[in-house]
Amino acid sequence: MEAVKVGLLGLGTVGGGTVTVLSRNAEEITRRAGRGIQVVQAAARDINKPRNCDTSGIDLTTDPEAVVNNPDIQIVVELIGGDGLARDMVMKAIANGKHVVTANKALIAKHGNEIFAAAQEKSVMVAFEAAVAGGIPIIKAIREGLAGNRIEWLAGIINGTGNFILTEMRDKGRDFADVLKEAQELGYAEADPTFDVEGIDAAHKLTILASIAFGIPLQFDATFTEGISEITREDVTYAEELGYRIKHLGLSRRTDKGIELRVHPTLIPERRLLANVDGVMNAVLVMGDAVGPTLYYGAGAGAEPTASAVVADLVDVVRVLTTDPENRVPHLAFQANRLSDLPILPMAQVQTAYYLRMQAEDRPGVLADVTRILGEAGISIEAMVQKEPMPGSDKASIIMLTQRVEEQSMNQAIVSLEALSTIDGKVTRIRMETLDAS
16 A cells, blocks of 8 residues: 655654654554555755755755645644744645644644644544653543543643753752753753743643643633742752652642643652652653543653654554544544533632741741731641751741642732731742642
């Protein structure tokens, strides 16, 4: 049977990795897919640039429209990135009746609802496994492997750059700015690291995971996002002393009031597997009502790990080229006409526990004022540590762990604490999650 012809949009790190994996594992892939998969054309901004793959036999062009309009191409793989040109090319490919594979989390998170509707109308597939957690097959795991479960919650370390920074801060006692600079030198972080360190990249990915887990439309704009740039090495050290580790966590949970959708620094008990995911690695913990907690761990980026997911999607598309379009696996796991209208819970209504750190004058009565304010807000203290003032200072560090409370109550309490004349500066607040099976 003739090989399925594929066109690539983008021939950078992941595009080159895709070509390499398809070539190296051609026989195995053909056995799995039932047909060969052949890249026949690729668009790149500079076709003379040295590549990390063998491009012999591939027609190179600087015009992405040449690829999406090529009548011989059955599957378009979008690896451009961003959500401008990429969106336009994907929509044109769909309009031309071509299946699409993409590794673009921003594209899916922001325009996925529109893209999937167009794909359904044209009876084509849009596969996006590589858009979340690189080589970890988390999309398939939730959408297909856990299809018999009611997903209760999921939590993930889904940005390797942020995880590398927090790991270095913990292991080597370094400051955020120093580690960020090293991450940029190593190529883990971009020159402008905002997407990584402020949680935008993780929010794109969490938006996709939550939609598949709970059967809701993609709602990136409703995702609460907080970065790690304000985390200090003191916070990392104090958390460790209390038996916790700080991770930049994406978390989505089903509640009676709606769906929690949030990305922020989080204290996790050090005994949890997720707390021990270090460096640039990714991991996602999913709680299903039947299976219980399941953990998915692996490389969240890189040429071949991400290419692994791209090629897996290509195999899936090739497998279904001859199947009934009405009986394919739905893009967002649930049938398109059965998506839920469950609201996204405002962050103010989310319940979680907290780590609080404040600088206070070292004199009688201060602690009583702090505990009074927390008590009036209905906040119970789980644990407390007071650090002696540094030589030459009259300010002591007070660290508290609280029980679960609504965020709006904590917000009000922090305003009152910061208004005390005996409290110096801002109160540091980091959310806490136990991630247990209860």
